[in-house]
Amino acid sequence: xxxxxxxxxLGISRDEMxxxxxxxxxxxxxxxxxxxxxxxxxxxxxxxxxxxxxxxxVALQRTSYGPYARAMFRICKEESFHQRQGYxxxxxxxxxxVAQREMAQDAMNRxxxxxxxxxGPHDSDSPNSGDAFRWKIKRKSNDELRQKFxxxxxxxxxxxxxxxxxxxxxxxxxKQGYDHGEINWEEFKRVINGDGPATDNAWSIIKxxxxxxxx
Numbered sequence: 001x002x003x004x005x006x007x008x009x010l011g012i013s014r015d016e017m018x019x020x021x022x023x024x025x026x027x028x029x030x031x032x033x034x035x036x037x038x039x040x041x042x043x044x045x046x047x048x049x050x051x052x053x054x055x056x057x058v059a060l061q062r063t064s065y066g067p068y069a070r071a072m073f074r075i076c077k078e079e080s081f082h083q084r085q086g087y088x089x090x091x092x093x094x095x096x097x098v099a100q101r102e103m104a105q106d107a108m109n110r111x112x113x114x115x116x117x118x119x120g121p122h123d124s125d126s127p128n129s130g131d132a133f134r135w136k137i138k139r140k141s142n143d144e145l146r147q148k149f150x151x152x153x154x155x156x157x158x159x160x161x162x163x164x165x166x167x168x169x170x171x172x173x174x175k176q177g178y179d180h181g182e183i184n185w186e187e188f189k190r191v192i193n194g195d196g197p198a199t200d201n202a203w204s205i206i207k208x209x210x211x212x213x214x215x
Contacts (some may be wrong), residue, residue: 002071009067021091021195031114031195040093040100040107048108048153050079056119079197091160108157109165119146124184 004014020026031049032108036042057079062150093104119128120142140148157164177187 002074006065006067006071029118031118034111034114037108037110038103039091040103041111043086043089043093043104044107044111046082047090047156048086049110049118050082051116051153052087052118052149054079054083055145055152059138059140059145062139068137086157089161090162094160100157105162108162111164115199116150117142119149185194 007017008014017026021028036045044106054076057072057076061069063069063072090104090108094101110138118166123141123143124141129138129141154164
């Protein structure tokens, strides 16, 4: 409703925007089309999806168009409640039974990539970014915001014991462990290839001895 109100200041009516939405002409985030399969999805959506939205929207609080910027302030206040609630749900599930922890990790695995897609295409593939920067609607690029979200969320996941389903993160961690002399070459290869029980041991060494890298 805040965004509809901001758009109305540009001359389009609320009725017209709702009609476009009903007819499929108006665009919206396709993340709303993803199914929620378990209770843990509620936590993952609040934490990851709303968390990604906040990173996007905080950057838009300094946009050049006043009504849009003011809407972002109000929306971020509401989104922050959902984000904190979602993270608390996931944190409590990770303190629960084996089944609850598995449910939380499953939700993490399914919602991680859709949450990253909320930042849009890579900068090189974003057709509207040029005008948005020129008109000072956007202050930060898609990739810059996506990286900021990754850096923050990886640390939050570590605190409650969730694993980020990103092979690039695993490679970065293994590389740091090898570079710092915390694992040898054979252990490094086993971590990357997922080869047998030694992987778990080497992986635990990396997690305890190095800082998680962003992907």
